[in-house]
Amino acid sequence: MPIPKIEITNPQALEIMGKVKSGEIFIPLATWFKKSKWYLISILIVTILLIALVVGKNLSEKTPVPVFAPPDIESITPPEVINLKSDFSGLKEEIQNLNTDLPDPFIPTFDDNLKLEEAVN
């Protein structure tokens, strides 16, 4: 089926097409770009910096932090002290823990004189 040929006859459309062909339609846009040139450059620089920061952070997280240890030097090991413990230390503790205070246990107090009469002093 042959494609029918479209012929533009609308005067408004013809005017726009004429502006596009001559480049007249892009003049306000170019003017705006010229006006805001420094703003655009600044936004671009900030964006590049932010991207660089994000990329740098991701890279640093993936790479392990290097440990900077001082070089090995000859250390002096303290001599091993052997603590000999006698089998009779328990008996010594028992003697030390002996309570020498008296009375132990404490003697409770009782009233031996229970009467229903008044006490005579």
Add this chain to the structure above:
Amino acid sequence: MKLFAKLFLAALTLLFFSAVTTTVFADAKSDYEFQYSRYRQNYIEYSILKKDFLANPTLDNQQKAVLAAKQTLSSRDLSKANFAAYLLDLCQEKQTNYTPIKPLLDSLRSARAFFLSEAEKSKTIVTPANLTSFTEDYLINVVPHNRSFRTGIVACKISQLVRIQAQSKNALDVILPKLAIPLSTPLQTRIDDLQLLGNKINDTINTFTDKLYTEEEISNIDNEYYFTGKIETIKKIQTLQLKWIDGLIDIDLNYAHS
């Protein structure tokens, strides 16, 4: 199979008896604590009701006061009986079989029997006159039994000291076969010194115990300073025992371990 069953039964029996023997000591103390707390409660009640009766001597108040007095007497004498039992357990748990303190332990047993009998006797009290008569008899007879607590406490401490002496002697007996023979002169001197010191401690304990039965000591039992001199002697014995065990440990570490 039968053999296993018998073994199981034997183990159960052993477990039961071991449980019983460990709870005897706890019971004497807890019985005493329980009865003493009862006595304190009853005594407060008795004091209030006696005061009410003396202020307003009605028959009702008299009955209430006599009943409160009976309960107080019962709990008082049961507390004392249990306290004597507690002291006896404390002395006997050391299992020293040190005969010089036997009379002191006997007096604790006698005190326990006396207080149990008095607790029973107090149940017959009905009137204030009965109560007065009971208390008058009690005041005459109770003195030696109350004193047995003071001497009993000293006996328990002696029992502990004697037990330490027995353990110390056993320790020396364990070390002696471990020492290289022939003994060197310095080592022999140390052992001789230990034996001399051990004998000295034994003599001090014996003298301390014998002194408890002297007339002077018996007359001082109720004195508030009765325990003061004894504390000093016990501390002195403890110091000697520490010196002895230090000497033994020194031999153990320097001669028996090498």
